[in-house]
Amino acid sequence: MPDGIATSDAVYKTLLESTRAIPWKIDWQSMTFAYIGPQIEALLGWSQSSWVGVNDWAERMHPDDREAVVNFCVSQSQAGTDHEADYRALTASGEYVWIRDVVHVVRNAAGEVEALIGFMFDISERKQAEQRLADLQKQLEEYSYKDGLTGVANRRMFDRVLEVEWASAQRSLQPLSLILLDIDYFKQYNDHYGHIQGDDCLKSVGQALGMAASRPRDFVGRFGGEEFVLILPETDAAAAAQVAERCRRLVREQGIQHARSQVAPLLTVSLGVGSIVPTASAQALDFVAAVDKLLYRAKEGGRNRFEAAQWDAHTADVAELALR
Structure with missing residues (x-):
């Protein structure tokens, strides 16, 4: 060579x-x-x-x-x-x-x-580095759908889940239930105990609601302020009423003192409970608005209680359940 x-x-x-x-x-x-x-x-x-x-x-x-x-x-x-x-x-x-x-x-x-x-x-x-970036992106996505204070889902996530579950209920003709709840006299609670303890109160309520909605598809989120929301797929009116009562009981069992409440010495909640088998033309936002009206009726009726109504696929009329 x-x-x-x-x-x-x-x-x-x-x-x-x-x-x-x-x-x-x-x-x-x-x-x-x-x-x-x-x-x-x-x-x-x-x-x-x-x-x-x-x-x-x-x-x-x-x-x-x-x-x-x-x-x-x-x-x-x-x-x-x-x-x-x-x-x-x-x-x-x-x-x-x-x-x-x-x-x-x-x-x-x-x-x-x-x-x-x-x-x-x-x-x-x-x-x-790619894995760290993917983990960070996942974390950021979780944060974007999670309420930073209570740890439950936020309003943005509620909107997405409701859209999915509403469409699923329309296809399957299975009942869908929604619970809106409000902490009774929360402004007075904050004024008396301070905002730091008020934040702790919101966290405790979020934890209690997480225990109340126990199935994999059940959804718990913070609707805004002191209002929370539960989406209960494939849940009829009777079962939704049981969940609402469980929410009320679990919040009460937290034993949170509320000296400025006009209904009880401990923290309580009021709830609106709606159940529906949505038709193809029914609108989810109309359903949310109707349940919100039930919540305000519960508050006007004395608080620390819930009011419920149900719709079915054959009528737009509200068939009221026994009010508790």
């Missing part, structure tokens, strides 16, 4: 082996490694000589990634298409490192696949 060529090969080899990227070459016919850079040992802990065939590559891949990545790389290589693949590679110590393989397909004069050459890159830091 001429000295110039030998020198060039040595230079290229030195350059390849001095980069953080790990060069490799696979012979397509034998499916064996013709070469892999010594950097592989520093990254994964496996010796350079242990990379014999493609099985060594596949078996040192996370089980959850293996089938999809191997199938993708094989199909792309067979088609003669350059490609990239991200996966978790097993280290000799039993941990996993995120790898990006960048693959170039080499063809012979006849156009047949002859070899695969490529580079492995350690992308663990990038993946960790």
